[in-house]
Amino acid sequence: PKEKKRLDYRPPEYWIKKVDLDFDVHKDTTTVRSVLTCYRNRGSPSGADLVLHGEDLTLKEVKLNGKVLSEGAEGYGHDEDKQLVIRGKLLPADPDELFKVETTVAICPEKNFQLSGLYKSGGMYCTQCEAEGFRRITYFLDRPDVMSLYTVRVEASKSEYPVLLSNGNQISSGDAADGRHYASFEDPHPKPCYLFALVVGNLKSIHSDFTTTSGRKVRLEIFSEPHNVAKLDWAMESLKKAMKWDEEKFGREYDLDVFNIVAVDDFNMGAMENKGLNVFNTALILASPDTSTDADYERIMGVIAHEYFHNWTGNRVTCRDWFQLTLKEGLTVFRDQEFSRDMASAAVKRIEDIIMLRSRQFPEDAGPMAHPIRPESYIAMDNFYTATVYEKGAEVIRMYQTLLSKHGFRKGMDLYFTRHDGQAVTCDDFRAAMADANTSDLKQFERWYLQAGTPVVTVESASYDPSLKQFTIVVSQSTPATPGQAEKHPLHIPIKTGLLSKATGKELQPSMVLELKGEKETFVFDNVPEEPIASILRDFSAPCRLKFERSPDDLAFLMAHDTDDFNRWEAGQTLATIVIKDTYNKLSAGESPPALPGVFVEAWRKVLTATDIDRSLQTYSLRLPDEKTLIGEIAAPIAPDHLHNARQHVRKGLVEACKKELREVYDKLTQEVAAEGGVFKVDEPSIARRRLRNALLISMAVLQDPETVKLAVEHFETGLCMSDRISALYALADIPVAEREAVIQKFYGDSKDDKLKMCKWFAVQAQSDLPDTVERVKELMKHPDFELKNPNKLRAVVGAFANNNFHFHRKDGAGYSLVCDVIKEVDKLNPQMASRFAVFLAGWKNVEPVRSAMMKAQLERLRDTENLSNDTMEIVIKGLS
Ligand code: BAL
Ligand code: ZN
Structure with missing residues (x-):
């Protein structure tokens, strides 16, 4: 496969000023006629060929300025990459002279399982063009620096597909022959083709409006398949908040009269910011208490905002x-x-x-x-x-x-x-x-x-001189070598730092931003009245690993007193990492795990029983760093089972030590919910309470005792919403008891008609700790509700499993071969999805030798697979080099 290089960028030979598209949608064949109004880039030579990208297109006709061209030296041709070549000698010598290239192609959205270009998802047609999907719709200069004005006409069966949408304003619509109808659209803003969108479907919608700062009224409409329309309100609310926020914070106003969003089931990404017509994966737009967790609600609001914000950062610029x-x-x-x-x-x-x-x-x-x-x-x-x-x-x-x-x-x-x-x-x-x-x-x-790689910032020394009232820190930086980039240079790193009184925990000085530019620098703080405790890299002011030797007592102090919320949490994570690492080292050496340090247990207990902190912060402070994060803190090669067992040992130790308090806090929260009449609420305090209560249940379940099993079942039965019920399922997922299976069955019964709930049902099982998880995952892939062609379900089963560090790395290599088999199968349908899973196998060098060899062998199996896609091959090549 060919590699493209950043430094090889050249502007295009031609520009496309205007694009007029016509879609004639019929079952199994959509005909796309395109008229491109072009002119030569002044920087390119007269007589240069016009080479248009195209992929999986059946070419019917090519015209130049209205005249049909034939294939051959006097007309059009194809280069070795199957691009369409319009011979330069046929094109005007004058760069100011416009010319029209007209192509007619046939495509088959029904067989487009890559979900790039125009494809069918359930009963609707939709597009995904970023990054290079537009070339799968028509011949074009499919590159983002070619910005054009678009008009679109689309025609389809009126009864089957009553809704027709494209970017910009609808300028006409009406009936056509044979029970068909049409609509045409004009987008007044020039755009790159990756922002093009078309939707044809049987959809229902909700609508509202938004008046911009300058007083323009924008019609907002959100579409989905009819059975999902009741789950769109949260997205609408989120959209309005995002529109207002961008005006207030960045002075950015929306620039069209309409803003449409469409929800689709089959989508490779989360969502797409097409101009005036966003397309969303249903998982990131549909919200209801019965189907969505609080985290889903938050994520949906974030992604709605993200796609909306692209209108300025991405679309306009x-x-x-x-x-x-x-x-x-x-x-x-x-x-x-x-x-x-x-x-x-x-x-x-x-x-x-x-x-x-x-x-x-x-x-x-x-x-x-x-x-x-x-x-x-x-x-x-x-x-x-x-x-x-x-x-x-x-x-x-x-x-x-x-x-x-x-x-x-x-x-x-x-x-x-x-x-x-x-x-x-x-x-x-x-x-x-x-x-x-x-x-x-x-x-x-x-x-x-x-530069690639995560920089390491090391606090080499921190010292206080009482006579000068000076506090001095010496800080160095380095970035580890990465493939193809052995040598690294010092970065410009902002390090937000605060100084706290050891006696009172109060700030001795306001936070300041130190600018580390050299390999090693000394920073002196003047007028420091007493020896301080330094709080470094506050609010995570740079994407670095911080190495700063501190005692467990100092970390416990920061956990209790740091005035920077992020660093207060961070101190707990650092302390937990030290304890888990220590346990891991013992297990790896074949020794028994050590007892948990008292200072750590007491600090955890203090957080658990605190009544004066935000319950969401409390939840995150009780959570131990996950295995993927811990891997980065441990010297390779990693033994994944020891890491998993070390973390579990620490979890268990904390829960055993604080069992009484855990239950008391849990019961108190349960009583609070009951006192409010068991009504579901979405305000911040209710979300935070739910978050803490659900996390406590999952924590307690680590003991796997009958009492907690009973509690989890009750939690499930009385749950007010998806957040509660799925937490109960997670609590039971690792416990091999009949109640587990019963709750899984119950959840399935409640979920089988809802694709997104089914994804949750799949994921919880694929993430389980039980010894037969690999076999369960294989069964799940044969389940009638599993769909290999649906990215959400694939992610729910295979993605969740590959992220299940313990079972993906099962000692006998069964996890690796499962994932490799899936990659081979999915690659034939949807290379973008397949290559994402190949990344998991590519990490073989970080793992202990026996597993490492098995992972490498699976990568080699992929390398030797016939017709492997470029997407997957790129990961395999990089993984093996
Ligand atoms: N542009 C691809 C989807 C997103 O990042 O918004
Ligand atoms: Zn984006």
Whole structure:
């Protein structure tokens, strides 16, 4: 397969000013006629060929300026990549002269299982064009720097598909012959083709409106298949909040008269920001207390906001090429994170984001797929919709704000929009706008875009001089080598630091941002009245690992007193990591696990019984770091079973030591719920209470005693909503008792008619700890409700299993061969999904030798598979190199 390189970027030979599309939708054949109004790029030579991308298209006709072209040297041809070539000698020499290229192609959405381009999902047709799906609809310059004005006409059966949608404003509609109807649309904003969308279906909708700051009324409409329409209200509420927030925080107003969203069952991504017509995976839009957890509600609001925010960061200002993906994704994730922080608890959101970063992005940065947030090369662009581009990308944007202040960041954003509205630009353009708006030097900051790997910031020493009243810290940085990038240079790292009184726990000085630029630097704090305890990397001010030797007592002190909510939580995580690591080392050496340190148990008990902290923060503070996060803290090669057992040992130890308090707090919360009449509520305190109560139940279940089994069954039976019921299921999932099976059956009975509930039912079983989980997963894949072609169900079974670290790494290699078999099968249908699972096998070098060899053998099996897709092959090649 061919690799594309960032530095090879060249502007296109031609521009496409206008696109007129006509879709004639019939069962098994959709005919697409396209008229492209083009002109030559002045920078390209006269006589250059026009080469249009196309994939899986049946070409019917090509016309140039209304004249039919024949295939051959005097007409059109195809190059070795099957692209359509219009001979340059036929095209105007004058770059100002417009010409029209008209193609007619046939496509078959019903057989498009890749879910890229135009495809059928259930009873509806819909599109997904990012990154390179538009070429699967018609011949085009399928690259984001080609921005065009679009008109679209679509015709289909009126009775089967009463709803016809595309980007922009509908300009006409009516009946056509043979019981068909049509609609046409005009989008007044030039856009890259990846933002094109078309939906044809039997849909129902809810609608509302939003008046923008300048007084324009926007019609908002959200569509789904009829049976889901009652679950769209939360999405509408979220959309309005997002629209208002973007006006208030960034001065960005919506720019069309309509904003439509459509929910689809079969979707590779979470959602897609097509101009004025977002398409959403049902999992990220449908909400009801019976089907969605509180976390689902929060996620839906975040993703609705994310896609809406793309209208400015992505659509109005887009990417010049796909290497710049983080320009829109990192920035838009940052914006949705800020929005969610404003909508609920800022500290809780920050903790959730960092848990995700550490469990998903840090491993990516430490594995064979490590890449900078702006990758240097790719084979399949779809492989680069990664946690690095998105989540680390968002952290890089956040660092601009930390370095420049909120005010300075806003100035940079304003300049970015003023300079680049309507353009396709680069990450360097964004950095230049930030630097210029603040007259700040951000040259070294570019390295965040150039280097892969998670930097390590080490506090080499921290000392206090009472005579000078000075506190001094020496800080160094290094970034581990990553594939293809042995040498790393120092980064510009903002380290938000506070000093606390050891006596009172109060702040001795307000937080300040230290700017680490060299390999090692000394920072001196003056006028410090007493020896302080330092709180470093507050609010996780840079995406780094912090190495800072502290005693368990100091960490327990920070857990109790740090005035930075994030670092108070972080101190608990650090302490827990030390304890789990210690247990892991003992188990790995064949020794018995050590007793839990008293200071750790008491600190945990203190959090458990506290009554003066936010219950969501309390929940996160009681939770131990997950296995994926812990892997990064342990020297490779990892023994996954010892790691799992070490973490379980610590969990159990805490629960045994605090059993009485756990039950008391749980009962108190249960009584509170009962006192309110057992009514389901979605306000923040109710969510936080539910979160804590559900987490306590899952904690207690680690003991697997009959009392907790009974409690879990009761919790399930009396649960007010999905959050309660699914927590009870998780509590029982690891306990081999008849009650477990009964509750699983009951849940199935309540869920079998709802695809999203079924996904939860699948996932809880695939994540179980029970010894026969591999066999269960194989059975689940044969279950009548499982669908290999539906990405949500595939993720619910295979994705959840591959993330089940203990069983994926089962000693006999059965987990690896299961995942490899699935990859081979799925790759034939949907390479984007298959390649995501291949990433799990690619991490073989980090695992102990026996398992490592088995994982590698499965990767080799994939390598030797005939007709493996480029997507999966890219992961396999990188994994094996
Ligand atoms: N642009 C792909 C989906 C998203 O990140 O919004
Ligand atoms: Zn996005």
